[in-house]
Amino acid sequence: MARASSFTAPSARARALEAPRSRRRRRPRARARARGFADDDVDVGTSLTSPSGEKFQLLERLGAGSSAVTYRARCESNGADVALKTLTLRGRGRSTNGGFKAVELFERECATLRALDFERVPEYVDSFTLDSEFDRRYVLVQRLAVGRNLEDKVGEGWRPTEREAREILRQLLETLEYTSSLRPPVVHRDVKPANVVIDDDGERVFLVDFGGAAAAAIDSDSFGSTVVGTFGYMAPETLMGGSSPKSDQYGVGATVLFLLSGRPPSGFKTERLKVNFDEVYIEDRRLRSVLERLLEPSPEDRFRTPREALDALNSAATPMVSGRNFRGRSDDVVERTPTVPIYAPEPLAPRGSPKPKTMVTELVRDAGNSVSIAIPPSGANGDVLYKAFFGITWTAITGLWTAGVLASGAWLMALFSLPFWKVGADLSGEVVRSFVAKGDVFIDRENYRVACEGGGMKFIDKVGETADLEGCFVRPDGLIYIKREDDTMVPILASLSRREAEYIASEINAHLDDCKR
Known part of the structure; x- marks a missing residue:
């Protein structure tokens, strides 16, 4: 099929500014090239004719982004269904600058897709x-990825098994293996459930919408000026314009976490910028291990x-999945020779x-009847003081950056500081909780209650039936949790x-064993 035009040089801005003069000189030809479309009439039922x-x-209209609209279209020469993405320079609701930026992204997507196979x-x-x-319309045509995107499927109630999530992860990693092997490598920069399509049989997974793709040779001309991504699925370094092939690993990990939990990554708490999804039970240890490392906030700690x-x-x-952010105790890690990988032990049920x-x-513990535990606030130990110092420093730097951006009038740019404010708030909350939160655990033969409160705040308050409890476990980092x-x-x-954590878990397990007899 003919490739009518290539989006390379001159630049989008230069061509857009020159276009009106060119059309005044060659208006009959411009009208001839526009057969099949009018400025406001492109919608389902109309047709576009290439030069x-x-x-x-x-x-059918498949979707619309901030700048472009995608349709399911039919090629009249062979009857094949295709995905047709269209953008106009005079898009509704966009300023001239926004239009030029949209064209830059559109051209980048075309240049990238042309090189992919x-x-x-x-x-x-x-x-x-x-x-x-009075306008210019940009059109991109691709083969149609038949199926549904993961965001829509989960929204309709689909809950994949761990085996299905593992297969989706495998196929996405294979796609990243291909894109990162190119020279220059291609970075998608917006891997998320809405951009992952699975076919109706659930066997093939497609990565779509390369609108933010960053081929290194192309992006170097713009000095990394375009920040593309979706909050929660975007690697932290992307906010600073530092995208690399490892940035897509973060998006893949966040996408699979969404499948397993039904929640976006932004809905989880963070610890030192890392998403904490301990509350999501994943039976497959290898799957959890890989997800942990894919979601490392520092690209150096990912694969x-x-x-x-x-x-x-x-x-x-x-x-072992934690890299430089790991703060485990020396007795929690099994030492190996340098040629043998180091592994983290499983949670214990002592x-x-x-x-x-x-x-x-x-x-x-009243044998056979109940067990009660009172846990005082941890107070100012070394870990709490470290978090307090780090949180104050982090918040101060974020505040100075935000103030500078607001002073320059870049209000939209200031929105990128919101994730960093959230991290500062989470750290502050952990410090406050360490000084005021008192834990209280009570389990009898019928019911249980786990609470953590103090200073007029309630951090945890879980109640239920004792029969629903399976056991009490201790993770390698010392966290105690009860599994239902x-x-x-x-x-x-x-x-x-x-030692104290294992003793408490042991007493809880002894009581649960008594209740089952």
Whole structure:
């Protein structure tokens, strides 16, 4: 099929400014090129004719972004259904600057797709421009990815199994392996559920909408001036214009987390910029391990390549997933020789653990009847003081940056500081909780209650039937949680030594064993 025009040089701004003079000199030709479209009449039922004479009948509107509209169209020469994306310089509601930026992104997408040849990226078909008397329309044609995007499927109630989520992760990583192997590598920059399409059989996964794709050679000309992405699925470094192939790893991890939890990553708490999804029970240890590392906030702590992530997903062993953000104790890590990977132990469900000589908690167990635990505030220990110092510094820097941006009049740019304010608020909340929060756990033969409150605030208040509890576990970092039979977890917020945590979990498990007899 003919490729009528290539979006390369001159620049979009230069061509757009020159277009009116050109049309005044060659108005008959401009009208001839615009056969099949009028400025305000392009919608379902109309057709667009490329300069080569190929006609595309618009059948269905698939979606609309901030600048472009995508249709399902039919190529009249062979009857094939295609995805047709169209953008006009005089788009409704956009300023002239916005129009130029939209054209830049559109041209980048066309240039990128023209160079891609992979089974899970819809094939590039054609791209061209159509001129009318007062406007220019940009058109991109691709093979249609038949299926539904993951965001819509989850919104309709679909809940994939871990096996299905694992297969989606595998195919997305294989796509990243291809895009990162190109020279220069291609960075999608907006991997999210809405841009991942799965076919009706649930067997093939497609990555679509390369509008924010950043081929290094193209992006270098604009000095990384375009920030593209979706909050929650966008890697932290993207906010600073530092996208790399590892940035797409973050988007893939966030997408699979959304599938397993039904919640966007922005709905989870963060610790040092890292998404904390401990409350999501994932039985497959390798899957959880890979997700943990894909979602590392620092790109240096993610996998070096998508192939390394695939190997970890398929390996028989589960690698330790935390990198430089790991703050575990020395006795929580199994030492190996340098040639052998280091592995993190599984959470323990201790039984019969000895009572430590010193304890900060008060525990009373009435054998066979109940167990009650009172946990005082942790106070100003080293970890809390570190969080307080880090939180104050973080908030001060964020405040100075935001004030500078607002002073310059860039109100829209100031919105990019919201995720950083959220991190500062989370850190402040953790510090306040350490000083005022008191934990209270009570479990009898019929019911249980886990609460954490103080200073007029209630951090946790979970109640239910004791019969629904499966056991109490201790993670390698010392966090205690009670697992319910529906695989959800109830955390017990406390800053305890490993020995004391294991003793408390052991006493809770002993009581639960008594209740089951």
